Every structure is written in structure tokens, then in C-alpha cells.
Amino acid sequence: MTQQQQHHEEASAKGGSSSDIIERVKKDHEELDDYYKHYKKSLKDGDGEAALKWFNQFVWEICRHSVSEELVLYPMMETMGDRGKKLADKSREDHHKVKEMLAEMESMSDAKEMEPKMDKLMEELREHIKLEESEDLALVEKEVGLGARETAGATFALGKSIAPTRPHTMVPEKPVVVEAALGLLATPMDKLRDMFTSFPKA
Ligand SMILES: [Fe+2]
Numbered sequence: 770m771t772q773q774q775q776h777h778e779e780a781s782a783k784g785g786s787s788s789d790i791i792e793r794v795k796k797d798h799e800e801l802d803d804y805y806k807h808y809k810k811s812l813k814d815g816d817g818e819a820a821l822k823w824f825n826q827f828v829w830e831i832c833r834h835s836v837s838e839e840l841v842l843y844p845m846m847e848t849m850g851d852r853g854k855k856l857a858d859k860s861r862e863d864h865h866k867v868k869e870m871l872a873e874m875e876s877m878s879d880a881k882e883m884e885p886k887m888d889k890l891m892e893e894l895r896e897h898i899k900l901e902e903s904e905d906l907a908l909v910e911k912e913v914g915l916g917a918r919e920t921a922g923a924t925f926a927l928g929k930s931i932a933p934t935r936p937h938t939m940v941p942e943k944p945v946v947v948e949a950a951l952g953l954l955a956t957p958m959d960k961l962r963d964m965f966t967s968f969p970k971a
């Protein structure tokens with residue numbers, strides 16, 4: 770492990786604040802992919818309850834991740850000229866699509882039943898992630914120095930804390946987490962921003 774990796778590990782272990790926003794976003798992407806794989810594996814093993822737990826974990830993480838990107842990453846890109854604005858708009862559109870797909874699953878309570886929709890959602894999400902990493906984050910890397918990216922990374926982590934790690938409503942037999950997540954995603958951005966600024970600065 771390099772010193773930088775170790776620093777990163779330590780920082781994430783304590784919910785740290787000094788990591789590059791690029792690394793934080795990528796790490797979330799990996800986690801999302803991981804949760805999806807666990808969901809699929811649980812289904813394959815015939816464990817519907819475990820699958821639903823992984824589904825809930827996935828939904829909540831995608832929600833926290835999206836909110837934070839919309840609060841920190843995309844506004845930052847908007848300061849980077851037309852290209853930044855265009856990419857931010859495209860990413861917000863992608864998020865909107867994913868949110869609609871989540872809404873379609875709101876009334877489902879069986880992990881197996883939601884599998885086709887979940888697969889479709891993941892396909893969509895992987896496309897978005899590919900674009901976000903190769904275009905959005907590449908632009909940020911080109912335009913912003915490491916110091917400022919670390920500050921943005923701290924703000925990104927703080928943005929994620931608007932949504933608690935787990936909603937109280939997370940119970941295995943009912944995917945009410947979708948409802949909670951959609952509720953959060955439906956909160957107007959200016960209201961979220963107000964909540965956000967009432968947090969102590971990291
Ligand atoms: Fe995104």
C-alpha cells in the first residue's frame with residue numbers, strides 16, 4: 770500500500786475529509802457496483818431476504834451519492850465553461866432517468882420480482898458512471914488542482930451526510946427505502962442546500 774493509499778484508507782475509515790473528490794466519487798461507484806453484485810448473488814442463492822437488504826443498501830447509497838453530486842460536483846463543473854455546463858446537464862438528466870426507474874420499483878416488495886427492472890437500472894447506471902468518470906471527472910481533474918479537489922471532497926462527504934447512512938424505515942420485508950430515497954431526491958435542491966449550510970464545516 771502506498772502512503773497515499775494508506776492516507777486515503779485512514780481518511781475514509783474515519784469518514785475523513787481530505788480525499789480528492791474524484792477518488793470519493795469513484796469509490797462510491799465501486800460500492801454501488803458491489804451492492805448490485807451482492808444483490809444478484811443473493812438471488813442466485815435463493816435468499817430473497819438478503820437480496821432485498823442489498824437492494825435497500827444500493828438504493829440508499831445511490832440516493833446519497835446523487836444528492837451529493839448534485840450539490841457539489843455538478844455546480845463545480847458549471848464554473849468550467851460551456852463544456853462543464855453541458856456535461857452537468859447531461860449527468861442531471863441521467864440521474865433523473867435513474868430516479869424514474871427507482872420509482873417504478875416503489876410498489877414492489879419481492880426482490881426477485883424487481884430483478885428485470887433492477888438489471889435495467891444497473892445498465893443505465895453503468896452507462897452514466899462510464900460517462901461521469903471519463904468526461905465529468907476528467908474535466909475536473911484537468912481544471913482543478915489537488916488542494917481544491919480535496920476541499921470539494923470534504924464537502925462531498927458532508928453532502929452525503931444529509932442523508933443518514935441508513936433510513937430508520939429500512940426493514941427487510943418491505944422496500945420502503947425506495948420511498949424514503951425518492952422523498953429525499955424530491956426535496957428541492959435549494960432546501961437541501963439550506964440544510965447543508967447549517968452543517969458545521971469540516
Ligand atoms: Fe452521477
Ligand SMILES: [Fe+2]
Nearest residue numbers: 794834838901
Ligand atoms: Fe456518480
